[in-house]
Amino acid sequence: AQKVTQAQTEISVVEKEDVTLDCVYETRDTTYYLFWYKQPPSGELVFLIRRNSFDEQNEISGRYSWNFQKSTSSFNFTITASQVVDSAVYFCALKTKGGSQGNLIFGKGTKLSVKP
Amino acid sequence: DTGVSQNPRHKITKRGQNVTFRCDPISEHNRLYWYRQTLGQGPEFLTYFQNEAQLEKSRLLSDRFSAERPKGSFSTLEIQRTEQGDSAMYLCASSLPGSNTGELFFGEGSRLTVL
Numbered sequence: 001a002q003k004v005t006q007a008q009t010e011i012s013v014v015e016k017e018d019v020t021l022d023c024v025y026e027t028r029d030t031t032y033y034l035f036w037y038k039q040p041p042s043g044e045l046v047f048l049i050r051r052n053s054f055d056e057q058n059e060i061s062g063r064y065s066w067n068f069q070k071s072t073s074s075f076n077f078t079i080t081a082s083q084v085v086d087s088a089v090y091f092c093a094l095k096t097k098g099g100s101q102g103n104l105i106f107g108k109g110t111k112l113s114v115k116p
Numbered sequence: 117d118t119g120v121s122q123n124p125r126h127k128i129t130k131r132g133q134n135v136t137f138r139c140d141p142i143s144e145h146n147r148l149y150w151y152r153q154t155l156g157q158g159p160e161f162l163t164y165f166q167n168e169a170q171l172e173k174s175r176l177l178s179d180r181f182s183a184e185r186p187k188g189s190f191s192t193l194e195i196q197r198t199e200q201g202d203s204a205m206y207l208c209a210s211s212l213p214g215s216n217t218g219e220l221f222f223g224e225g226s227r228l229t230v231l
Contacts, residue, residue: 033218035218035219037222042224043205043207043224043225043227044119044222044223044224044225045159045207045209045220045222046222047219047220047221050218050219091158093158093218095218103161103164103172103174104159104161104218105161106158106160107158108156108157108158109156109157109158
């Protein structure tokens with residue numbers, strides 16, 4: 001079975017703090033893709049990053065960084081020096097190579113509130 | 117605006133009525149997806165089209181749900197005889213031709229409230 005767990009339901013930080021959003025996934029497939037999406041209050045999910053199972057290199061994009069560890073089946077997302085505009089619900093998602101084209105398996109999301 | 121467009125953005129209906137949502141994908145995207153999102157949950161896959169062909173349907177898509185994409189451009193999602201459990205946000209997404217790595221472009225969703 002495929003599953004994505006985001007144990008943190010809500011996180012509240014003060015602007016400029018660093019924050020890490022956790023994501024743990026389950027799959028028996030050896031080829032899979034992991035994603036993070038951001039859902040601001042407007043409702044539109046915005047793609048942030050994709051990682052395939054063969055690429056464990058961590059990635060940094062501006063204030064965002066991602067830590068992929070196959071040994072712990074985790075794909076954590078860190079926002080450095082958070083800003084109010086980062087307030088949103090963040091979803092981690094999984095797609096297996098053997099799965100359907102459209103079927104991204106999403107976690108329940110972590111609601112991040114960044115206060116000024 | 118060249119993003120994915122959905123309408124209506126919000127629909128309130130009485131139980132038992134039929135509702136239809138429309139999605140206009142990004143023009144060069146041949147793949148179109150419908151997801152459902154309930155409060156406090158992540159999106160759940162409903163169905164997927166490649167051009168006009170509906171290639172996959174989730175078991176969540178009961179007989180009361182039907183989706184079409186007649187000309188391979190816009191899509192409609194109809195729910196017949198709505199039930200209160202159908203209350204949710206219905207999200208549409210599209211992706212580029214040949215894209216099989218899950219980078220989807222989502223619309224802002226259509227929120228359904230069934231009274």
